[in-house]
Amino acid sequence: MLTIIILLILLLTLSLLRILLGPSLWDRLLGLNMVASKLLALIVLYASYKGISMYLDLAIVYALLGFVGIIFLSIYVQRKGRF
Amino acid sequence: MREIIALIFMSGGLFFIGFGILGLYRFKNFYTRILIGSNVDTAGFILLLAGVIIRHGFSFFSLKVCFIIFLVLIVNPLITHAITRSAYNSGFKIKKE
């Protein structure tokens, strides 16, 4: 169980690198999406490892807030900054 | 016994997520990257959370994880669609590899 959490953190770091060196703006948004989905899985795995179900509420709120954030960022980019 | 089956499911999820990241660095163009990245990632995510459900059996913990799976299934295609549509409407051209 602990091995899987450590491997997932490693993969998260690898996908974080795409935000730093993505050539275009949408590559960075894609990297943000992948980091958010892996962080969500990490919260659920940590809650299962510790056995505390209160962390799952955090996971639900994080999923909804990440959705709203990425949607508004992509609309903001599409309209070239005029919102 | 249940722990071992759960570990097998979680390893399968890590397999899919690893291939998604490999595709993220192997392709050169944005449109191929978004086709690979977010969708193979979702397949791995469902398998990973199915492992958590099997590990905890029939309880309230599993019910909450079920709701998280349905939430991700509804939300994730919307995000992918929004990013792709933003790039397409801004005039990003498709290039051959």
Next chain:
Amino acid sequence: MNNKAFFYGQFYLLMTLFWIALFENVHLMTLITGLIFSVLVIFFTEKYLLKDDFYQIIDFNAFKLLIYFFILLYEIYANAFVTIHQIITLQINPDIVEIHTDLKSNTQKCILANSITLTPGTVTIDLEGHTLKVLWLNAKSKNTVIAGNMIKGRFERFLNR
């Protein structure tokens, strides 16, 4: 009338289930407050936010949706292995194809577009009337009928039933 009661009963039961999952017990008090709050939430959403009935806008059947979920799961994993093979061998041909759909209501078209986006290898870009614009990783054909049959075959056959 019976149809309408069944429709709203599904919503109330689903929201009460969510309420129980958040509270983590099944006392009588939790059930009663859950039912009261789900009725209030749907009433205020229709009155102030939507200004119309849910019954007029969407068609929603929980059992059909559950069967559809398993079909979707099968399609996701069958396409994921094909996509992994394409990642390793790099034999790809990305292109945009336009496909035609026969579905009538807006709910069915929305579910179809989101399912196409969720399967690895295809992403929906646009939906105008009955035409879907799809970005495909390995475009084998640009013909509307052949490409449409390969992309949305199983989904549309179930949704049309």
